[in-house]
Amino acid sequence: MTLISPACRDALQNWLDGQRALAGASENTIIAYRGDVGEFLSFMTLHHGNSQGLGALERISISDMRAWMAQTRAGGTGARSLARKLSAVKSFYRWLAERAGFEPTAVLATRSPKFQKKLPRPLAEDAARAVLDTVEMQSTSNWVGARDVAVVTLLYGCGLRISEALGLKGADSPLPASLRIIGKGGKERMVPVLDAARDAVATYVRLCPYPLEAAAPLFRGVRGGPLHARLIQGVMARTRMQLGLPATATPHALRHSFATHLLSAGGDLRAIQELLGHASLSTTQAYTAVDTARLMEVYDRTHPKA
Incomplete structure (x- = not known):
């Protein structure tokens, strides 16, 4: 970042502020954007051999872009x-060009560049x-075990992201029939809550040794602070080792499992999109490919060979 001119650094920060607000x-997306666009601007400085002001950014050519991608x-x-x-750089440039x-x-x-999209691994x-x-x-x-069960049940039973489950507050308990979840990009959705x-959450609340204030996190660490995602990731790692499951059996895989199992049971793709909080149906459609792939696996195993 030290290679970037002050004008470019200010422009990048203003764009990031806009993306945030x-x-x-x-915050993870902002960090990734800062790194991706910052690396691009640093490359262009070295590539042209001098500090790149905003005027120089307007003159970047297709050849320059190819050089950056090759490097x-x-x-x-x-x-x-x-x-x-490249997507981050294009987003920054659209913003910059407009201004x-x-x-x-x-x-x-x-x-x-073309790449094979990875299917969800439920x-x-x-x-x-x-x-x-x-x-x-x-x-x-006992109370920590109950807490972990409550979290993973929310991931699998409601299709929540781990950040969404850990973002619940004391005021959310006891859980209602439907939860109002604020997901990525501030997108709001209503999620039905299974019994x-x-x-599971009620059992955790009953056993939790800490008072659960309305504005405080619902899920607590062993010292009473907010529960961190890495602790649930560690619990899942120990669980999958005990069960002999692959490394893909992560907390997020439970969300994938929620969607895939709903689809297998005849769930409507649009409804699943709403439950997951996907902005685009194309993201949800990946689960249809998973379902088809599993069907073909069963076919290959069971179909009589000639």
């Missing part, structure tokens, strides 16, 4: 990560049930 980008790939960045970096009044054609016309239904039954065994404290999830 207007687009509702999460990034040569540094070990995969096609998927490069596509993410500075230039045509960002060379940047926006740059083609994203657990099988029996494996998901085994996780729910085994999670509490990872703790010697199993409601009961």
